Amino acid sequence: MTKxxxxxxxxxxxxxxxxxxxxxxxxxxxxxHLDRMAKEGICGQMHTIDVGVRPGSDVAHLHIxxxxxxxxxxxxxxxxxxxxxxxxxxxxxxxxxxxxxxEGGKLxxxxxxxxxxSLVIEPGMKVQIEDVTFLLSPAVSHRVGVIMRGPGLxxxxxxxxxxxxxxxxxxxxxxxxxxxSQKTERVINAFVDHMAAYLCNHPKIKQLKAEGKPHGxxxxxxxxxxxxxxxxxxxxYGLTACCISGAGLYKGVARAVGMDILxxxxxxxxxxxxxxxxxxxxxxxxxxxxxxxVHMKFADSLAxxxxxxxxxxxxxxxxxxxxxxxxxxxxxxxxSGDHSTACSLKxxxxxxxxxxxxxxxxxxxTDACTSFGERACQQGGMGHFKGLDVMQELLNLAGKQHLxxx
Amino acid sequence: MTKxxxxxxxxxxxxxxxxxxxxxxxxxxxxxHLDRMAKEGICGQMHTIDVGVRPGSDVAHLHIxxxxxxxxxxxxxxxxxxxxxxxxxxxxxxxxxxxxxxEGGKLxxxxxxxxxxSLVIEPGMKVQIEDVTFLLSPAVSHRVGVIMRGPGLxxxxxxxxxxxxxxxxxxxxxxxxxxxSQKTERVINAFVDHMAAYLCNHPKIKQLKAEGKPHGxxxxxxxxxxxxxxxxxxxxYGLTACCISGAGLYKGVARAVGMDILxxxxxxxxxxxxxxxxxxxxxxxxxxxxxxxVHMKFADSLAxxxxxxxxxxxxxxxxxxxxxxxxxxxxxxxxSGDHSTACSLKxxxxxxxxxxxxxxxxxxxTDACTSFGERACQQGGMGHFKGLDVMQELLNLAGKQHLxxx
Numbered sequence: 150m151t152k153x154x155x156x157x158x159x160x161x162x163x164x165x166x167x168x169x170x171x172x173x174x175x176x177x178x179x180x181x182h183l184d185r186m187a188k189e190g191i192c193g194q195m196h197t198i199d200v201g202v203r204p205g206s207d208v209a210h211l212h213i214x215x216x217x218x219x220x221x222x223x224x225x226x227x228x229x230x231x232x233x234x235x236x237x238x239x240x241x242x243x244x245x246x247x248x249x250x251x252e253g254g255k256l257x258x259x260x261x262x263x264x265x266x267s268l269v270i271e272p273g274m275k276v277q278i279e280d281v282t283f284l285l286s287p288a289v290s291h292r293v294g295v296i297m298r299g300p301g302l303x304x305x306x307x308x309x310x311x312x313x314x315x316x317x318x319x320x321x322x323x324x325x326x327x328x329x330s331q332k333t334e335r336v337i338n339a340f341v342d343h344m345a346a347y348l349c350n351h352p353k354i355k356q357l358k359a360e361g362k363p364h365g366x367x368x369x370x371x372x373x374x375x376x377x378x379x380x381x382x383x384x385x386y387g388l389t390a391c392c393i394s395g396a397g398l399y400k401g402v403a404r405a406v407g408m409d410i411l412x413x414x415x416x417x418x419x420x421x422x423x424x425x426x427x428x429x430x431x432x433x434x435x436x437x438x439x440x441x442x443v444h445m446k447f448a449d450s451l452a453x454x455x456x457x458x459x460x461x462x463x464x465x466x467x468x469x470x471x472x473x474x475x476x477x478x479x480x481x482x483x484x485s486g487d488h489s490t491a492c493s494l495k496x497x498x499x500x501x502x503x504x505x506x507x508x509x510x511x512x513x514x515t516d517a518c519t520s521f522g523e524r525a526c527q528q529g530g531m532g533h534f535k536g537l538d539v540m541q542e543l544l545n546l547a548g549k550q551h552l553x554x555x
Numbered sequence: 556m557t558k559x560x561x562x563x564x565x566x567x568x569x570x571x572x573x574x575x576x577x578x579x580x581x582x583x584x585x586x587x588h589l590d591r592m593a594k595e596g597i598c599g600q601m602h603t604i605d606v607g608v609r610p611g612s613d614v615a616h617l618h619i620x621x622x623x624x625x626x627x628x629x630x631x632x633x634x635x636x637x638x639x640x641x642x643x644x645x646x647x648x649x650x651x652x653x654x655x656x657x658e659g660g661k662l663x664x665x666x667x668x669x670x671x672x673s674l675v676i677e678p679g680m681k682v683q684i685e686d687v688t689f690l691l692s693p694a695v696s697h698r699v700g701v702i703m704r705g706p707g708l709x710x711x712x713x714x715x716x717x718x719x720x721x722x723x724x725x726x727x728x729x730x731x732x733x734x735x736s737q738k739t740e741r742v743i744n745a746f747v748d749h750m751a752a753y754l755c756n757h758p759k760i761k762q763l764k765a766e767g768k769p770h771g772x773x774x775x776x777x778x779x780x781x782x783x784x785x786x787x788x789x790x791x792y793g794l795t796a797c798c799i800s801g802a803g804l805y806k807g808v809a810r811a812v813g814m815d816i817l818x819x820x821x822x823x824x825x826x827x828x829x830x831x832x833x834x835x836x837x838x839x840x841x842x843x844x845x846x847x848x849v850h851m852k853f854a855d856s857l858a859x860x861x862x863x864x865x866x867x868x869x870x871x872x873x874x875x876x877x878x879x880x881x882x883x884x885x886x887x888x889x890x891s892g893d894h895s896t897a898c899s900l901k902x903x904x905x906x907x908x909x910x911x912x913x914x915x916x917x918x919x920x921t922d923a924c925t926s927f928g929e930r931a932c933q934q935g936g937m938g939h940f941k942g943l944d945v946m947q948e949l950l951n952l953a954g955k956q957h958l959x960x961x
Binding site for chain 2: 164165166167171173194198199200201202203204205206207208209211218222224225372493494496497498499500523524527528532533
């Protein structure tokens with residue numbers, strides 16, 4: 150039984166950088182394992198959503214997993230709360246919450262110095278506003294998963310988070326005069342006020358403030374999404390699947406499509422994440438699962454602060470970590486990013502991402518590519534393809550594709 | 556703020572021509588500026604509508620601007636009358652009118668020797684038939700913009716123009732027995748009869764006839780289209796935009812999507828058009844606009860009469876005119892055609908058009924292309940793409956693309 154491994158190096162692609170001799174961080178990096186995969190596999194350029202379209206990470210992963218956003222996506226909050234391990238029911242509205250620091254009615258720090266939310270938010274914490282229950286759970290650093298459960302609510306509202314420091318949090322959230330919009334705005338504002346009072350009076354926050362340290366005296370909400378039931382990987386593809394990821398969002402998307410979540414020690418989603426442990430865990434899980442998804446976060450985070458040197462070095466770490474995978478037999482591996490993140494823009498870009506399908510010599514048709522990179526993969530035998538093509542091609546290579554017609 | 560320039564060389568692509576050593580006119584032409592753009596930019600092959608589809612100029616431009624024909628197109632007349640500067644109201648039906656020469660009830664010359672319509676048609680001229688007002692305005696050479704305004708009309712009718720000389724103009728125009736089809740046929744026939752009488756009795760036409768010169772004694776109608784309100788470039792992309800074009804149709808499409816129309820002296824849309832003046836005007840407008848569209852017409856017209864040598868020479872003139880643009884900084888330029896026009900067919904073809912996206916070295920990923928042409932661009936890093944992809948990719952390269960998802 151051929152196994153499938155899907156590895157996403159977040160924000161892998163980039164643009165030419167003058168200081169790197171007009172190479173991208175990936176092109177400048179020394180990547181013997183990726184180069185070997187390019188030589189033994191078939192390469193291409195992936196437009197995760199479509200040509201020129203600039204994908205968010207949530208929608209990008211949905212598309213790579215084969216779930217078009219029009220059917221599968223209403224807002225990021227859904228995947229954030231699933232990633233924290235919270236469970237969603239039909240009609241639930243989910244948010245990404247951020248501890249933030251307010252001063253004089255304005256947001257001074259939208260992330261409260263990335264303080265740990267577990268200092269002030271207990272798992273299972275609930276707040277009741279009218280007939281609506283808010284459920285909270287601490288997430289990585291300043292993040293908090295928030296579910297809003299009750300009748301007559303909508304996810305089609307603005308973020309409380311104004312997305313700029315120095316601005317007041319939004320209180321006008323309704324986009325229209327519908328009853329559900331008005332009720333949702335009212336209960337969110339009451340909840341936000343309740344949480345501000347709770348945080349300001351919390352001994353830990355008082356202590357941090359007294360010590361002059363970053364302290365979260367406000368809970369900001371963003372990315373409202375309504376739970377949409379998705380077919381699981383087992384139902385859609387007949388594959389048992391597991392996810393190895395440090396960062397919560399990707400665990401959330403994986404949970405939404407029914408993958409088991411494997412928590413690997415040292416897999417933090419931050420710069421010090423243990424990539425070797427992730428790949429080791431992947432190799433260990435392959436006898437148990439048909440499909441293993443491995444997410445490697447931090448190249449994206451480095452590009453978002455413009456650190457092209459750091460991104461290059463991190464990509465070299467990714468490359469090193471892949472060695473054990475290339476010893477696997479009867480395994481098909483897809484390696485790419487979810488999108489490009491341009492160091493020059495400090496943001497996701499709509500440029501395609503280099504990609505490789507690697508597997509046994511009798512399975513994968515090789516091509517002209519002998520190294521892996523944005524421009525090297527322009528010669529790839531897969532040409533240009535979309536995120537929605539990835540699972541179809543993996544099923545095909547693994548000999549698990551069903552017949553269309555007869 | 557990165558600026559965007561979109562240049563369309565009408566009918567740019569072609570097929571191999573024996574007399575040119577099986578090169579196309581573009582391949583045979585000496586084009587140092589385009590070759591430089593190919594080398595410094597990223598190339599590809601554009602299927603304006605779709606693979607093998609043979610695009611009309613109106614639909615081709617709509618697609619390049621990002622407006623799919625199913626939503627944005629009902630007939631060419633709309634863009635012809637907008638291009639003449641006429642204004643459309645909801646429910647208006649617009650036509651391209653042609654002065655033609657009739658003899659013995661048959662069309663002898665469908666273009667009346669390309670005589671100037673302004674000799675006989677005054678701007679603002681109106682004809683009333685029943686409760687329907689026909690508005691007329693002279694256009695380039697034999698062309699006349701015609702708007703039909705009134706209740707109970709349809710654009711879904713046949714052309715009066717039979718599209719072949721030696722045939723009688725059509726009088727059966729209705730495609731069905733619906734009341735609006737019957738009324739539209741009746742008022743058009745009455746209008747056409749009225750105009751034939753008007754033209755035959757016009758002193759100028761009598762004079763031309765007496766002198767044995769081409770004379771338009773008939774006004775033929777074609778390309779009925781109903782006005783469809785389109786989002787402007789500002790609304791759709793957030794871009795202020797202007798159009799530099801000699802030919803009316805392209806001005807019309809540009810007006811339909813809310814571009815400002817810039818009239819450049821010497822930009823005639825004919826063989827003697829001043830391409831240098833157009834590019835100079837483009838460079839001058841760039842500080843004022845986010846987006847400038849430049850249309851260069853005549854390679855298409857030469858191919859439509861099979862003049863491959865003339866097309867080659869005209870392409871060399873286009874190439875020369877581009878020099879000032881390549882000195883622009885912080886500017887992304889797209890250069891292609893709206894479709895191929897094959898000299899061998901003397902008609903538009905469904906072959907893809909070579910295309911290049913050019914811009915700063917830190918923005919555009921280069922590729923293997925070092926020259927610009929139909930076959931050279933087969934190596935391009937953009938691969939095959941559609942007209943509808945162009946604006947998305949330009950927004951992406953200019954760093955103006957919004958995020959899809961989160």
